[in-house]
Amino acid sequence: MFAKSTDGGVTFGPPKRINTDQSTLNFQWFWYPVVAPGGRIDVIWLDTRDGGPLSFLSALYYCYSDDQGETWSINKKLSDLFDPEVGYRNRIKWAIISTWFRMMQAPTSHGPIH
Numbered sequence: 001m002f003a004k005s006t007d008g009g010v011t012f013g014p015p016k017r018i019n020t021d022q023s024t025l026n027f028q029w030f031w032y033p034v035v036a037p038g039g040r041i042d043v044i045w046l047d048t049r050d051g052g053p054l055s056f057l058s059a060l061y062y063c064y065s066d067d068q069g070e071t072w073s074i075n076k077k078l079s080d081l082f083d084p085e086v087g088y089r090n091r092i093k094w095a096i097i098s099t100w101f102r103m104m105q106a107p108t109s110h111g112p113i114h
Contacts, residue, residue, distance in 0.1 A: 002033075002043075004069045018043060018063055018072045025053040028061075041065045050081055057081045 001015040019028045031045040042064045051057030060079040065072050 002041075002065075002069050002072075016069065016072070018065075018075075019045070019047065019061070020075045021047065021049040023049065023053070026051075027056070027058075029058075039066075039068060041069055044078070046084070047075075047077075050077070056084060058084055 002018050003012040003015040005012045021028065026047065026049040028045050028047050028049075031043060033041060033043045035041050042062070044060055044062050046058040047061040048055050048058050050059050059077050059081050062076045062078050063073045
């Protein structure tokens with residue numbers, strides 16, 4: 001969900017859904033938004049829609065807005081499915097995963113550089 005403020009965060013407009021997965025059995029998590037100097041908003045997140053109902057297998061997804069969040073591009077899958085549980089022994093892993101997301105923007109193109 002995305003909610004926009006035009007008064008410095010005092011109030012917000014109604015939230016808009018930016019992921020196109022209509023299922024209520026999947027998760028979209030660890031959203032990472034970035035605003036480019038020209039105003040484009042790029043967002044990446046982890047998404048379980050391709051792993052089956054109630055699965056935690058995740059893929060990295062992306063979309064953008066060129067009009068300050070009024071409309072959003074189609075969702076683009078950027079990675080294969082992976083198991084976020086692999087390699088970690090306890091719940092502290094979620095804090096670690098969230099620090100991994102970094103996105104650089106090209107000033108005149110759509111999408112993250114990496």
